[in-house]
Structures are given as structure tokens and as C-alpha cells.
Amino acid sequence: MIGVIADDVTGATDVAAALSREGLRTLLAFDAELPVTGEADAIVIGLKTRSIPAADAVATSVAALRTLRDAGATRFYFKYCSTFDSTDEGNIGPVTEALAQALGVSTVVTTPAAPVHGRTVKDGHLYVSGVPLHETHMAHHPITPMHDSNLVSLLTPQVHGTVTTLPSSEVHAGVAVVRAAIAAAESAGVVHVIADAVDAADLAIIAEAADSAVLTAGSAGLIGAIGGRQRASGRTASVPPAARTAIIAGSCSRRTLEQIASFQASRAPSHRVVAEPGQTAAELAEAALTWWDAQPDVTSAMIYSSSSPEERNGELPAAGELYEQVAGLVARGLAQRGVQRMLVAGGETSGAVLRELGTTVAVVGEEAAVGVPWIHDTAHGVHLVLKSGNFGDVDMFTAVAGGEQP
The missing domain is CATH 3.40.50.10840 (Putative sugar-binding, N-terminal domain)
Structure with a gap:
């Protein structure tokens, strides 16, 4: 093995x-x-x-x-x-x-x-x-x-x-x-x-x-x-059923920023998390979840903290860690609300989400994009796409939110 x-x-x-x-x-x-x-x-x-x-x-x-x-x-x-x-x-x-x-x-x-x-x-x-x-x-x-x-x-x-x-x-x-x-x-x-x-x-x-x-x-x-050189016993890789999808983006890579812009251009709802000095992760997550609750029950939506180098606030030197905490708290809140499909963009962001969800083992399913599979946390009933910042086509967020495979 x-x-x-x-x-x-x-x-x-x-x-x-x-x-x-x-x-x-x-x-x-x-x-x-x-x-x-x-x-x-x-x-x-x-x-x-x-x-x-x-x-x-x-x-x-x-x-x-x-x-x-x-x-x-x-x-x-x-x-x-x-x-x-x-x-x-x-x-x-x-x-x-x-x-x-x-x-x-x-x-x-x-x-x-x-x-x-x-x-x-x-x-x-x-x-x-x-x-x-x-x-x-x-x-x-x-x-x-x-x-x-x-x-x-x-x-x-x-x-x-x-x-x-x-x-x-x-x-x-x-x-x-x-x-x-x-x-x-x-x-x-x-x-x-x-x-x-x-x-x-x-x-x-x-x-x-x-x-x-x-x-x-x-x-x-x-x-x-x-x-490819190993003897394969075979696997059955499943795709989660189409449903409302939450997109949580923390990566600041160029491709993720392009995917965010494409999602917004499709007129899908999005909420940007922007911290001010003194704000806590709990406060920012609560505001994001309140925004989510105001969206139609069947509508996929995005909550993101990603930004370009020019947009980053130099007064928040630990902003990255703060936004990771926010992402994890948002994911936990969404799961408590019954959201079963989440796409998470960014390695550190994905780690924070997994910790808050309590995910320890998952089954690998079909790929939503090359190198980006759906994984199923069977213990918590959540299907996740954990996307490296640079991966996926520009329209990946839109395609996954629509329940389609790019």
C-alpha cells in the first residue's frame, strides 16, 4: 500500500x-x-x-x-x-x-x-x-x-x-x-x-x-x-447530488481571484469579509452568516476574504490567520444550517475549515476539476471540494455551484 x-x-x-x-x-x-x-x-x-x-x-x-x-x-x-x-x-x-x-x-x-x-x-x-x-x-x-x-x-x-x-x-x-x-x-x-x-x-x-x-x-x-504502476483493486467514485453550494474563498492567488470575479459576473451573490483593526473572527463570521441567512434558501453563494496585493491592509499583519479562523467558523455555521456542499479555495483556508468541521477521514470521489476531487466526510454528511489556490478553470466556482462538472 x-x-x-x-x-x-x-x-x-x-x-x-x-x-x-x-x-x-x-x-x-x-x-x-x-x-x-x-x-x-x-x-x-x-x-x-x-x-x-x-x-x-x-x-x-x-x-x-x-x-x-x-x-x-x-x-x-x-x-x-x-x-x-x-x-x-x-x-x-x-x-x-x-x-x-x-x-x-x-x-x-x-x-x-x-x-x-x-x-x-x-x-x-x-x-x-x-x-x-x-x-x-x-x-x-x-x-x-x-x-x-x-x-x-x-x-x-x-x-x-x-x-x-x-x-x-x-x-x-x-x-x-x-x-x-x-x-x-x-x-x-x-x-x-x-x-x-x-x-x-x-x-x-x-x-x-x-x-x-x-x-x-x-x-x-x-x-x-x-x-499508475500499482495493481489497482478498483474504486467507485461518487459525485454529490446537486444542491445549494457554499463557496468559501481565502486564497489570494491570481486564479482564485479570477474565479471570484467570474462568479460575481454571473450575478451570483457574494459577501466579502473585510476586517478592521480590533475586529474578532467571531464577529466577522457572525456577520457573514447573517448575510448568508438573508439569501434565498436555494441559492448558492460565496463568502470570501481573498484580495489582490494592492487591496491588502498593512495595518493587519496577522490578517491571514484571522481570515482563516473566520472561514472555519463560517463553515461550521453553514454545516449547522444544513449546507452539505462546500467549495473551499486555499490550502490554509481548507485546513481551518476541516478543523472546525471536525473532519478526520474522507472518501475521495470524482474530480470537480483536474486535481480537485469531491471528498465525502461521511461522519458529518458534508461533501467538500478543497481547491488549491491556483487550480481550476476560471468558471469553476460557477460550474460547481450549479451542480455541474467543469
Whole structure:
């Protein structure tokens, strides 16, 4: 069984979708230490470790590893963001090395490439839809601004071990060459091998060459290719019935802002959460829920705190955490009102929503967009779409609110 540790919850749903797409029965969990039971070919644990102190990220990830081993996993994957969201301190490097040490692994093949999402790696540099990472919107990310696209330069300050690359020329030479290159890196004491990949064929070659690896790392791209090589027992992925949908958006990514604008252009109702100094999360959530209660009972609607860099209030340095709390309280209030369909935009926002709902395990269903599946919290009767900020077509909010699949 494959065990995946994801550094945020939307990343977890992305990788769960990739595994489910390959026919693997996939369970999605959101607690590092709670036992996970049930028939599954793969278990994905979504954490909130992307932006916390490195030591805390390591401790939580190692705890998740123990949980996966107890559940019967024998092969492991550390899933991080395809835009390599990190700082000089971590957390991609420290978590990778801690997991490798716990598993007795000396060399880890890793790549953030996810061609299906427009993320490619060429000559050790990360591109987003053909644009170097540091020239994209990620340069202005409010938590982890990315000012370089050279993955060796980004990873080296975070780690103790040596970092090298697996260039496209070797990948294109085939499985035997890639396997030999990995073995040579291991013999030389290299810990991190960053693989070039520009399409699904490249990922398939890397996955086959790394067939015997106990631990690999990267985005949902590589684990999807690995999952495609596993014996699938099959899965039945359901779509929730059409009903009123609540959209809760906290991501400030360009795509989420476009999706918000598209939803508003459709004349669907929306309420923007804007905090003033001194306001509490409870007050803001209560106002948002009061607005929701005033909408027609059958109308899907959006509550959002997302904003462009120019709109952000510099007088609220902890606004991000405040808005996350608001999102969680709003989701809990909506669930208490009987809302069973929610689309949540943003990794940190999704984590806050799951905590307030009390969701610990969910069943992975059909995808609402590539890498964005519906998940069903059967314990609380809620169907959720947890969307990474950059994912989905521009009209995704409108399509999901209408009960359709984009």
C-alpha cells in the first residue's frame, strides 16, 4: 500500500485525485496520529506543515509516517507544492531528510513537475506554464514569495545532504539510464536527486526507474505516475447530488481571484469579509452568516476574504490567520444550517475549515476539476471540494455551484 504525507490539505486532495484517477481505492485523512482503517490501496494524510516552523513540520510528518506504517503502507511519498512553496529554512528539505532517516533511505528522487497543471522542470529550473517560477505570481505570494526558479539553489539552503539534478538528456535516454544515474548518486552519497520532467512520458520513465524506492517526493505528478504502476483493486467514485453550494474563498492567488470575479459576473451573490483593526473572527463570521441567512434558501453563494496585493491592509499583519479562523467558523455555521456542499479555495483556508468541521477521514470521489476531487466526510454528511489556490478553470466556482462538472 502507498502512504502519502502531504504538506497541506489541498495538496492532499490533489494527490488523492491522482491516485484515484489510476483506479486506486484512496482514503484521505487529516490527522497525523489518528489511526486510519478501511480497505485502501493508498492512504493520503493531509497536514498543515508547509509554513510552520521546520522542527514542528518534521515532528508532525514523522508522526504521520508512523501512522501510515501502522496502517500497512510499505511505500511512501512526501507530497509538497508544485510551485515549491518554501523558505531558506524549509520545510521541503527538512521533512524529506527526516522521513528518509526514519525509513533508512539514503537517496530520494524528487521533482515538483506536474505537467497536467502546467508545472515542468527543465535543466533544474521550475516553470509554471512555460514561465520561470520567479517571474510568476508566486513572486508575490504573501507567505512564501518565490524569487528563484533554480531548484538546486532553492533546496540547498534547507538541507544537510548533497543536492544534484537528473537532466532531461538522461531521462529521455530511458529507464536503464535513469536507474543507473540514481544508483550512481546513491554511491556518491547524494541525498536529493531533482529530476527534470516536462511531460507525462518523462514522469513515467522516472517512476519505473524508481520502482524499488521506499521513499520518493514531489508534487502530484510523480506519485500519479507511481500509482499508475500499482495493481489497482478498483474504486467507485461518487459525485454529490446537486444542491445549494457554499463557496468559501481565502486564497489570494491570481486564479482564485479570477474565479471570484467570474462568479460575481454571473450575478451570483457574494459577501466579502473585510476586517478592521480590533475586529474578532467571531464577529466577522457572525456577520457573514447573517448575510448568508438573508439569501434565498436555494441559492448558492460565496463568502470570501481573498484580495489582490494592492487591496491588502498593512495595518493587519496577522490578517491571514484571522481570515482563516473566520472561514472555519463560517463553515461550521453553514454545516449547522444544513449546507452539505462546500467549495473551499486555499490550502490554509481548507485546513481551518476541516478543523472546525471536525473532519478526520474522507472518501475521495470524482474530480470537480483536474486535481480537485469531491471528498465525502461521511461522519458529518458534508461533501467538500478543497481547491488549491491556483487550480481550476476560471468558471469553476460557477460550474460547481450549479451542480455541474467543469
